[in-house]
Amino acid sequence: xxxxxxxxxxxxxxxxxxxxxxxxxxxxxxxxxxxxxxxxxxxxxxxxxxxxxxxxxxxxxxxxxxxxxxxxxxxxxxxxxxxxxxxxxxxxxxxxxxxxxxxxxxxxxxxxxxxxxxxxxxxxxxxxxxxxxxxxxxxxxxxxxxxxxxxxxxxxxxxxxxxxxxxxxxxxxxxxxxxxxxxxxxxxxxxxxxxxxxxxxxxxxxxxxxxxxxxxxxxxxxxxxxxxxxxxxxxxxxxx
Numbered sequence: 001x002x003x004x005x006x007x008x009x010x011x012x013x014x015x016x017x018x019x020x021x022x023x024x025x026x027x028x029x030x031x032x033x034x035x036x037x038x039x040x041x042x043x044x045x046x047x048x049x050x051x052x053x054x055x056x057x058x059x060x061x062x063x064x065x066x067x068x069x070x071x072x073x074x075x076x077x078x079x080x081x082x083x084x085x086x087x088x089x090x091x092x093x094x095x096x097x098x099x100x101x102x103x104x105x106x107x108x109x110x111x112x113x114x115x116x117x118x119x120x121x122x123x124x125x126x127x128x129x130x131x132x133x134x135x136x137x138x139x140x141x142x143x144x145x146x147x148x149x150x151x152x153x154x155x156x157x158x159x160x161x162x163x164x165x166x167x168x169x170x171x172x173x174x175x176x177x178x179x180x181x182x183x184x185x186x187x188x189x190x191x192x193x194x195x196x197x198x199x200x201x202x203x204x205x206x207x208x209x210x211x212x213x214x215x216x217x218x219x220x221x222x223x224x225x226x227x228x229x230x231x232x233x234x235x236x237x238x239x240x
Contacts, residue, residue, distance in 0.1 A: 102197025
């Protein structure tokens with residue numbers, strides 16, 4: 001890991017650690033040592049200690065007896081629950097976004113996110129790329145989903161989905177083979193419906209998009225993730 005120096009605020013430190021968990025630089029199940037993190041990030045231990053509860057509240061880490069803070073190990077149950085939540089919230093966000101577009105809201109950030117997501121699966125001819133253009137496809141697809149939520153401009157929905165979005169990014173990074181032209185076409189259809197102010201169409205297309213993602217992702221994730229957390233498995237075996 002490369003050492004770095006950054007502003008010593010818990011939120012900034014949590015952002016760095018969250019990204020390192022999502023990318024796998026901090027592996028699932030690994031222990032987070034406050035002193036080592038502080039030395040690596042070149043910050044004091046106090047903001048590191050204050051950053052860890054932020055990540056725990058988002059489900060990225062957990063506190064375990066005698067081990068301290070540990071990176072959460074995703075399970076198939078986690079993935080299924082995440083798709084359940086997305087199925088309810090993302091179609092709603094698309095419908096709200098379409099209604100706001102019809103009322104004259106600025107759709108430019110969403111369209112730019114769609115353009116950037118298209119670049120994720122298109123050949124790149126130049127060696128000069130922006131930060132967005134070198135981001136992995138999963139990150140750019142997540143950015144588009146979040147721009148739709150931003151356009152929805154629903155305070156409570158935004159607050160709830162903020163807790164969900166980090167895990168969505170984490171899950172997307174585990175299945176890069178799904179970042180295809182077909183996925184971009186689905187995104188384009190959703191965005192087109194939003195721009196046209198077609199709330200019902202946008203809602204239905206988003207619901208289908210999430211369900212297709214569930215259908216394609218779960219078999220792939222079954223090869224990568226346990227069905228349940230080790231502690232849960234131990235309790236189940238003991239009870240039987």
